[in-house]
Amino acid sequence: MxxxxxxxxxxxxxxxxxxxxxxxxxxxxxxxxxxxxxxxxxxxxxxxxxxxxxxxxxxxxxxxxxxxxxxxxxxxxxxxxxxxxxxxxxxxxxxxxxxxxxxxxxxxxxxxxxxxxxxxxxxxxxxxxxxxxxxxxxxxxxxxxxxxxxxxxISKLQHHFMLVGSLLVIFTIITVLFLSQAITQPLIRMKKATERLSKGDFSVSINHTSKDELGELANSIQTLANDLNHLKKERNEFLASISHELRTPLTYVKGYADIARRKGISEEERNKYLHIIYEESEHLSSLVKDLFELAKIDQHSFVIKKEKVSMCEFIKNLTQKIEPALHKKKINLIVTCPTGIYANLDRSRFEQVMINLLDNALKYSSSESTVTLKVKVNDVTNKLTISVEDEGIGIPESEIPLIFNRFHRVEKSRSRESGGTGLGLSIVKEIVEAHGGKVFVDSQYGKGTVITIEIDQF
Ligand SMILES: Nc1ncnc2c1ncn2[C@@H]1O[C@H](COP(=O)(O)OP(=O)(O)OP(=O)(O)O)[C@@H](O)[C@H]1O
Ligand SMILES: [Mg+2]
Known part of the structure; x- marks a missing residue:
């Protein structure tokens, strides 16, 4: 008991x-x-x-x-x-x-x-x-x-009362035992389940189907267990991906450093190896930066400081920043932004979003193609849409639902050449959703991609 x-x-x-x-x-x-x-x-x-x-x-x-x-x-x-x-x-x-x-x-x-x-x-x-x-x-x-x-x-009467009284007491004891067990049993089951949860065993299942508060509690605990289980799996996968992602560039760095320090190789060769080492380190540091960003999002220590932002001014600022990269790949950027549109957003976070999208558009397009950045207001929903359209390699239809997953890259080898880590779009999604917005993908393999963000106007 x-x-x-x-x-x-x-x-x-x-x-x-x-x-x-x-x-x-x-x-x-x-x-x-x-x-x-x-x-x-x-x-x-x-x-x-x-x-x-x-x-x-x-x-x-x-x-x-x-x-x-x-x-x-x-x-x-x-x-x-x-x-x-x-x-x-x-x-x-x-x-x-x-x-x-x-x-x-x-x-x-x-x-x-x-x-x-x-x-x-x-x-x-x-x-x-x-x-x-x-x-x-x-x-x-x-x-x-x-x-x-x-x-x-009278004593006969008392005797009868005693008899009925003791029968009643026995009956009461049985009823109370039964009732208290019936009431507390689900609670005990839930307590045991939470104990198992706290010990890290997330495979609990509570079969309590009543529609009352106890049923709701059981449901909440079940959901908690499922979520924790899911999180645990995700974390394991994530850690595995991270270590994999870190190991590859480190192997390069180690290997090329080994070659570069050998005696008797030409200055030209050594420079080439050092360059590769430099590139890989660069890649590593951007990977670490992205991971740090995601960790902040996960910990909820990531605060969105919204302010009134004039979209045209924001976009103009942005294009100035990516001008050199565009120039280098000879990509033509077309911007359409009607004046007088304001959004309520965190300027620096949103800049990160846009740079990730434009970076993808650049990375996955051939040189001398066109990238279009459009800002407009949807007449029906009255929301603001920002789209980045490219004429690049596109994304196969089966991959579209996956590209927002962390470390997911369509073609690992090609993306590696361009230095991608597969974290860019997952960061984009997290930040846009933290703004209360949505991200849509429309892509045709071999033809091009349009990524659209929808957020509220100011
Ligand atoms: N505009 C695009 N055109 C074609 N493929 C794209 C485009 N944007 C994203 N992808 C595909 O989606 C994958 C995930 O993109 P994401 O931005 O998350 O990662 P990444 O660009 O590989 O790396 P990172 O942005 O972290 O440097 C890319 O690897 C690429 O295969
Ligand atoms: Mg990217």
Missing amino acids: NKISYKLGLLFFSFIILVEVILFYFLYSGLLDSRIEEELAALRARGESHRHVLEQSLDDMTIEHVALMESETDTDVVIMTHEGEVLAKSTELTPAIQSLMQTERGHVPFEGMIVESRWETQSYIASVSPIIINEQLVGHVYMFKDTSSIQKM
């Missing part, structure tokens, strides 16, 4: 028992009172009926007859005159009976009265009725009943 069901069970049990005790108490005392009431009323009614008979004819025979009748029952009668002389009795006049007959007889009401009702302490309960003939009080009829029979009846 676990702690929570023990606690819950105890609480339920105490509460139910308390309610039961209170109810039983009222039931018992109500029943008892009404039983005693009935006994007293019956006693008095019997006395009344004798008195009526005696009022009809107060002769010796009738008196005798009444006494005889009572000697056969569990009640007793004493008939006496107004002066105190006993006319007839159905039992011996014990001191207890005699003391009960000492009551002030002058005040007995017409309908009779109860002389003794203390059944617990006295040996008799008693009533008295007046005998009135021609409006003259002639005597009294005393009725007695031995309280031992009442006590016997």
Whole structure:
């Protein structure tokens, strides 16, 4: 038995028992009172009926007859005159009976009265009725009943109550045990699941299908477990990719450094090797920079500081920065940007986005082709779209959904030649989504690619 069901069970049990005790108490005392009431009323009614008979004819025979009748029952009668002389009795006049007959007889009401009702302490309960003939009080009829029979009846009643009470307690215990187990079982299962989660075992499955809050909790834990499992897998894959990506350039650096330091190679050759080493180091440092960027995004320590940015000015600034690279590859860049368009974005982060997109457009196009950068407002959605279109190698349709994955490159070898790490577009996507925007790809293999970003206007 676990702690929570023990606690819950105890609480339920105490509460139910308390309610039961209170109810039983009222039931018992109500029943008892009404039983005693009935006994007293019956006693008095019997006395009344004798008195009526005696009022009809107060002769010796009738008196005798009444006494005889009572000697056969569990009640007793004493008939006496107004002066105190006993006319007839159905039992011996014990001191207890005699003391009960000492009551002030002058005040007995017409309908009779109860002389003794203390059944617990006295040996008799008693009533008295007046005998009135021609409006003259002639005597009294005393009725007695031995309280031992009442006590016997009451103890029987108590016995029944005890029996029902103990049955009820047993039944309550069983119900409470069952209920508290049923309520706490899912909680315990969830606790065990979270314990396993905290130990790194994410393969938990909680089968709790109810639609209440417990069901929701179970669902949340299940989702958490699934997410953690997914994250763990992703992290492992990511680490594997990183080490792979780092190893390749390092192998080059190591290999060429080894060759370059050999004696007897020409200055020209050495320069060539040093150049390769330089390029690879460059590649490594950009890889590390990108990784750092992604790590910041993952840690949420990456803050987007949005501001009102004039798109044309922003684009103009950008094109100036990439001018040398364009020039080198003899690529013609066409920019269309209507004036007066403003966006709400983080200037330096968004510059990173645009540079990544333009860098791709340059890298994956042949020289002397055209790259088009268009900024416009969508009339229907009223959103801002920025598209970068190239006439380059394009992306095979099957690869399109994958290019935003980290380290994903369509053709690893070719991309390596151009120094790509496969992180550019994943960074683009993260930053655009952090701005509340979306990225779309439209590409035809061998013809060209259009990458479109959609964000809100200022
Ligand atoms: N404009 C494009 N034309 C053709 N292929 C593209 C284009 N943009 C991206 N790709 C393909 O998508 C892959 C992923 O692009 P991404 O920018 O993420 O990586 P990368 O350019 O290889 O490296 P990085 O940008 O990190 O230097 C690229 O390797 C390339 O195969
Ligand atoms: Mg790129």
